[in-house]
Amino acid sequence: MKIDYHQNPLRSQVFLDETEKKLxxxxxxxxxxxEALAAVWYQFRKKDPPSLEKIKEEVSFFDxxxxxxxxxxxxxxYDVYIKELEESYMHIGDCTCVPATCYKCLAEExxxxxxxxxxxxxxxxxxxxxxxxSSTSIDEAIEMLNTPxxxxxxxEYINHPEIYRVHRPRWEQDRVSALKWxxxxxIKHFSKLSGYSAHTIIVDDVxxxxxxx
Numbered sequence: 615m616k617i618d619y620h621q622n623p624l625r626s627q628v629f630l631d632e633t634e635k636k637l638x639x640x641x642x643x644x645x646x647x648x649e650a651l652a653a654v655w656y657q658f659r660k661k662d663p664p665s666l667e668k669i670k671e672e673v674s675f676f677d678x679x680x681x682x683x684x685x686x687x688x689x690x691x692y693d694v695y696i697k698e699l700e701e702s703y704m705h706i707g708d709c710t711c712v713p714a715t716c717y718k719c720l721a722e723e724x725x726x727x728x729x730x731x732x733x734x735x736x737x738x739x740x741x742x743x744x745x746x747x748s749s750t751s752i753d754e755a756i757e758m759l760n761t762p763x764x765x766x767x768x769x770e771y772i773n774h775p776e777i778y779r780v781h782r783p784r785w786e787q788d789r790v791s792a793l794k795w796x797x798x799x800x801i802k803h804f805s806k807l808s809g810y811s812a813h814t815i816i817v818d819d820v821x822x823x824x825x826x827x
Contacts, residue, residue: 698717
């Protein structure tokens with residue numbers, strides 16, 4: 615396995631060797647079979663037992679023929695996951711506070727890797743916004759995260775200052791945590807930041823302990 619860490623951690627690329635690709639496909643198949651088995655189990659749990667035709671319909675999913683529903687589904691998901699791993703697609707979905715499935719997360723989970731380990735969805739959302747576009751460097755994102763959230767409501771909350779006041783402390787805490795995570799990420803995968811050590815960073819004149827490089 616080869617991982618190319620992107621300056622934007624949500625865009626890292628993962629390249630599998632042939633053995634790992636076979637394992638990825640096997641993991642996909644295993645999950646689909648477990649889901650199909652659960653569906654059959656549910657049918658047998660009903661008060662009225664399913665008909666023989668219904669049982670045959672459920673069990674037919676387990677066929678391992680090249681053109682079977684199972685094989686087609688496995689191959690389709692495999693192609694999607696390989697693209698998510700190998701292309702610099704974004705992590706976007708529940709992992710970044712977007713109400714949707716993140717296929718990059720699913721792909722990494724089935725491949726047995728986590729390129730954003732320890733990054734919760736609220737922090738990932740902060741980092742996502744710090745990288746304004748594909749040209750934003752990690753240093754620019756860090757600089758943006760190092761700017762405290764204004765005490766004055768932004769345009770979105772101009773008519774709801776009380777809501778802004780209530781939520782700002784948590785947003786500020788998330789900002790600092792996201793900054794710490796991103797600095798650690800750069801120390802680990804890229805050159806050390808000028809003016810920072812591998813063990814401490816300074817945020818708003820406060821020294822924060824960071825993880826070891």
